[in-house]
Amino acid sequence: RSHDDRGQILVIVAGSLLVIVALVGLVIDGGFAWGQQRTTQNAADAAAEAGALQLAENVAGVSPARTDANVSSAVNASGQANGIGNPSACYTNAAGQPITSAGVSTGNPSSCNGAAIVGIVGTIPPNAAGVRSVGSKTFNTFLMRAVGVGQLTTTATATARAGYKVDTCSASSGCFILPVTVPVTTVTCDGSNNPVPANPPTPYVTGQLYVLPLCKNGPGNVGWIDWTPTAGGSSELVDAITTPSNPYMKWPGWYYITSTGNVNDSNVEDALRAYDGKAVSFPQFDNTCDAQPTGPGVNDCPPGHLGGNGSNQWYHVAQMATFTFCGPAGVTNDADCQNHGPALVHGAFTNGTDKPICDTGNGATSCLAGKFTILSGSGEVSAAPPPNPGTAQVGVQLIR
Numbered sequence: 001r002s003h004d005d006r007g008q009i010l011v012i013v014a015g016s017l018l019v020i021v022a023l024v025g026l027v028i029d030g031g032f033a034w035g036q037q038r039t040t041q042n043a044a045d046a047a048a049e050a051g052a053l054q055l056a057e058n059v060a061g062v063s064p065a066r067t068d069a070n071v072s073s074a075v076n077a078s079g080q081a082n083g084i085g086n087p088s089a090c091y092t093n094a095a096g097q098p099i100t101s102a103g104v105s106t107g108n109p110s111s112c113n114g115a116a117i118v119g120i121v122g123t124i125p126p127n128a129a130g131v132r133s134v135g136s137k138t139f140n141t142f143l144m145r146a147v148g149v150g151q152l153t154t155t156a157t158a159t160a161r162a163g164y165k166v167d168t169c170s171a172s173s174g175c176f177i178l179p180v181t182v183p184v185t186t187v188t189c190d191g192s193n194n195p196v197p198a199n200p201p202t203p204y205v206t207g208q209l210y211v212l213p214l215c216k217n218g219p220g221n222v223g224w225i226d227w228t229p230t231a232g233g234s235s236e237l238v239d240a241i242t243t244p245s246n247p248y249m250k251w252p253g254w255y256y257i258t259s260t261g262n263v264n265d266s267n268v269e270d271a272l273r274a275y276d277g278k279a280v281s282f283p284q285f286d287n288t289c290d291a292q293p294t295g296p297g298v299n300d301c302p303p304g305h306l307g308g309n310g311s312n313q314w315y316h317v318a319q320m321a322t323f324t325f326c327g328p329a330g331v332t333n334d335a336d337c338q339n340h341g342p343a344l345v346h347g348a349f350t351n352g353t354d355k356p357i358c359d360t361g362n363g364a365t366s367c368l369a370g371k372f373t374i375l376s377g378s379g380e381v382s383a384a385p386p387p388n389p390g391t392a393q394v395g396v397q398l399i400r
Helices: 002-059 068-081 234-242 266-273 335-339
Strands: 088-092 130-140 151-165 180-183 187-189 195-197 209-213 223-225 253-260 279-289 313-325 367-373 376-378 394-398
Touching: 002 068, 002 088, 002 130, 002 151, 002 376, 002 394, 068 088, 068 130, 180 313, 187 209, 234 266, 253 279, 335 367
Parallel strands: 180 279, 376 394
Antiparallel strands: 088 130, 130 151, 151 394, 180 223, 187 195, 209 367, 223 253, 253 313, 279 313, 313 367
């Protein structure tokens, strides 16, 4: 009988050890699984963003246009690089709802069932504004295999959409914006060097060389932004160019303009020339107000004050643009800058003595020179086109 008791004790101990191993395994393998779930989610996020970025490039008007095959390649390359293989993915509308090949919502926001599958549908559907990806990752357990659980699988979904950017982070977070704002449509100077908007309004386009005239102070002219209104001046402007200090920005919205047009300041010119040949970001505006607005909309300018005269007023920022300055040979190889007569060996001429370069028949004595270029990035986006979609920044946004 004592032998039987000892046998029973051994069985109980063995069973208890299995329970202990299972519990410890649950803690260890469960913690590892949690980490793998986070890794899988990051990979799914990246795959969705990679696909949406292809759609964003179509929004920006790149040529040739991106295709379903391009979207599929981007999604798969991202998935493989992040350890989830080729994720399954489908197209969505701007609201993140999966859509059919005809561009109609499937009515099932949580699944790609019945949706246009990336890489299979063959053609990007109409109304496609985003990509939903589903990724999974299988991994071996450490201790739970002792109780028959040798592998676990984590699965994650993500949806990213493409559109026009409507915000940017602060300079302290790595988003550098020059304190310069340019109208969404072209402006010239009259014989007296006063700013004159083109009639009919003519939007800027990407890839074309522009000599942006800095006329006399006046509304509708290139503006110099004061990030900390209302006291400013050339020295503060130089500091904001040399060491970008822009706050977080969201648009549309009103921003205070301390001065417009030609600042006639060699220090400002020197500060801007540090960006020769480089791409910079700056806002574009579509209206002015000579009294402090009460909100972000154009109609929030107090009655009778819209389109005010002079400097020290508010400009309505409608979008953000990317502009690549001209520069000397070796710094930039842009043939249009070098072949311009005379050659545009810098991107900024703001000391007021450069009429031979800046006066293209418009009386300007100062100017900025370069090209609007396409820039894609992450941030909050909108499907609604801004006043000049051709030069607006586009981006992708994770929404689920």
